[in-house]
Amino acid sequence: MNRKQQFKEGLITNNPVLVQQIGMCATMAITTTLFNGVGMGLSVLIILTCCNVVVAALRKIIPDEIRLAIFVVVIAGFVTIVDLLLQAFIPALSAALGVFIPLIVVNCIIIGRAEAFCQKNSVKDSFFDGIFQGLGYTCVLVIMCVFRELVGSGRFGGGLIDIANGFRFTLDGTGGGIQIFPSEYGMSIMNLPFGGFLTLGLLIGLMQYALKRSEKNRKEAERAAAEAAALKEVDD
Amino acid sequence: MNNKIVKLALVLFLICAVTAGILGVVNALTYDRIYQMKHQKEFEAYAAVLESSSGYTETDFDKAAFPTVDSVQKSNDGNGYVVVSTFSGAQGSITMACGVGTDLKCTGISIIEHSETSGLGAVAASSSEAGVAFREQFVGQDGGIALSKAGGSIDALAGATITSTAVTNATATSIACVAALG
Numbered sequence: 032m033n034r035k036q037q038f039k040e041g042l043i044t045n046n047p048v049l050v051q052q053i054g055m056c057a058t059m060a061i062t063t064t065l066f067n068g069v070g071m072g073l074s075v076l077i078i079l080t081c082c083n084v085v086v087a088a089l090r091k092i093i094p095d096e097i098r099l100a101i102f103v104v105v106i107a108g109f110v111t112i113v114d115l116l117l118q119a120f121i122p123a124l125s126a127a128l129g130v131f132i133p134l135i136v137v138n139c140i141i142i143g144r145a146e147a148f149c150q151k152n153s154v155k156d157s158f159f160d161g162i163f164q165g166l167g168y169t170c171v172l173v174i175m176c177v178f179r180e181l182v183g184s185g186r187f188g189g190g191l192i193d194i195a196n197g198f199r200f201t202l203d204g205t206g207g208g209i210q211i212f213p214s215e216y217g218m219s220i221m222n223l224p225f226g227g228f229l230t231l232g233l234l235i236g237l238m239q240y241a242l243k244r245s246e247k248n249r250k251e252a253e254r255a256a257a258e259a260a261a262l263k264e265v266d267d
Numbered sequence: 268m269n270n271k272i273v274k275l276a277l278v279l280f281l282i283c284a285v286t287a288g289i290l291g292v293v294n295a296l297t298y299d300r301i302y303q304m305k306h307q308k309e310f311e312a313y314a315a316v317l318e319s320s321s322g323y324t325e326t327d328f329d330k331a332a333f334p335t336v337d338s339v340q341k342s343n344d345g346n347g348y349v350v351v352s353t354f355s356g357a358q359g360s361i362t363m364a365c366g367v368g369t370d371l372k373c374t375g376i377s378i379i380e381h382s383e384t385s386g387l388g389a390v391a392a393s394s395s396e397a398g399v400a401f402r403e404q405f406v407g408q409d410g411g412i413a414l415s416k417a418g419g420s421i422d423a424l425a426g427a428t429i430t431s432t433a434v435t436n437a438t439a440t441s442i443a444c445v446a447a448l449g
Contacts, residue, residue, distance in 0.1 A: 063385040089282075097275050101282050108286035112293045119297035122304055129382045130359075184386060207395065214397075219426050222386035 034159060041163025048171040048231075049238040053139035057131045058172060059227030063183070065208070066190025068176030069169070070124040074117070074132060076165025078109045079141050080158060085109075086149040087157035093150070102145045103136070110135045121202065127190070140168060175230050183221030185212040309364070309379060313349045316366030316375035317342055323349060326448070333444045335437065337362070347374060348448070350441035356381055357388045357429035365405075365441035373408045373438055388430030397424070401431075410442045 045051060048058055054075075061067045085105050086093075093101050114132045117125040125132065135141065144164055149157040180186050186208040193199050193206030200206070220226055313323055323340035326348065330336070333352075340349040347368040353360050359382035366374035378392035390398045404421050405412070413419025414428075414435055423431035 061385070067385065092278065094275050094278055097279055100279060104279075104283055104286055108290060111290055115293050115297045115301070119300040119304070126380075127385065219387070223384070223426075 037156070037159050038163050041160070041165075041167040042170060043167075043238075044242065046167045046171065046238065047140045047143075047164050048168060049235050050242070051140075051143065052235070053143050054168065055231065057134060057138060058168075058175065059224055059231055061128055061131050062172055062175035062179055062227060062230070063222050064127075064180055064189035065173065065176045065187070065192075066124070066206075067127050068172040069191060070121070071128055071131065072165070072169025072172045074113055074128075075135060075138065075140065075168055076162065078106070078113055078135055079144060079165045079168075080161030081109045082106050082141050083144060083149045083157040083161035084154055086145045087152060087154045090150045098150065099142075099146075102142055106141050106145070107136045123190075140164065171234065174234065175227070178230055179221045179226050180208070181211060182218055183226060184214040184217040184219070186210050186214065186217075309351075312351075312364040312377040312379050313340060313366075315377045316364050317347050317349050317368070319344045319346065328444055329447055332447065333440060335440060336444050339444065339448070345369070348445045350444055351379070352437050352441060354433055354437050354440075356383050356433045357427065358382050358384060361430075361433060361437070363434065363437055365438050367442050367445040371409060371442055371446055373405045373412070373442060376402055376405045376434065376438060378434070383427070383430050388424070388427040390424050390427065391430050391434055405434075405438055408438065408442075410439060410446065412439050412442070 041047075043050075047053055048055065057071065061071050082102075082105055086102060089101070089105075110133065113135075114125070117128075117132060144160060148160050152160070177187065180189055188206065189208035190206055191200060191202075192208055193201045194209055195207060218226075221230070313319070319342040321343035323342055326339045326341040328336060328339045335354045336350055336352045338351045340351070342348065347366060350365045350367060351362065352365070353362045355361070360380075361378060361383070362380040364377045364379055366376070368374045381389065381392050383389045383391065391401055392398065401422075401424055408421070411419070412421065412435055414421050414423050414432060416423070419435070421431070421435050
């Protein structure tokens, strides 16, 4: 399988959130600060990759009738592991994401990839599928976080970046971020679920527009090439 | 047919058993750290609301009259009590430590656990400027504490009236609970 193609699918043409439109609940709920977005994105990426590999490795021995039950057990297992590790080593992230980490168990992206991809493909392909789909998810989260945080509270990189004592990255979620304009002038509605819906809607719209346009361009280029070839034949 | 069902059950059982085994190992590896962290967080919360150089002792209180109160810790310095209570916020339950001095005035509050909306109710627990300013308003308040729109002097957090009300009411309850100790 072509890695480049898989990369493009995960990030753009078959992006889990913007094109497949799955896993939207957590996407809207947690994208309020960059710290949350990066943390959630990476958690999903790790869980998705692990689940993809295990499901692909077991695909020959998983009976078709109970495959969903087994997928859920595997996913719940990895989610619990990540949840415990976060609680032990990055408690700030665990506290910030709260119930959304355990809820990754029912995140459609993971069960969706297991069902649509891993049970038909090799371990290696599934591994890269997990990485690329996870990256696609993380990118969407990061874009949404940056937009909502900026418009909602005039800030960039909340929790993740600290500039109080020189520029540094804070992995414990204590950084205040970079204040671009005073938070009093922010539209705090962007921090609410409404802002999540609005941002996600705009992003999906943009994505569909871009995809349609590139499709149209491709078709036009094909037609032009075909016409040129036909002309050439006539010339000959 | 029967054989097939047995086989399905066996496969599912095996996968569950392996998963459970792995989870057991991870839990054993992280349990101590998580427990310690939680304990330390609670202790830090006590110290933040009521300083005590000689530690705290758990004290009995009237659980029937104050169902939201989890525990009352008496400062061994004799300068007051720390009341830990769990009550409903806007999204889920909030666990808070409230220091009450011997003069029945609040010496400070600290939110230990919550699941409020990030950027709104969660500000009440955050270390941001707005969060610190919000919590500082509680210092020196007595049992008549109330939000400014209810005639008191606590300014609610913008966009988080439910959280602010819940925290204010819990502070009043904590003070009443200590007052009832006599």
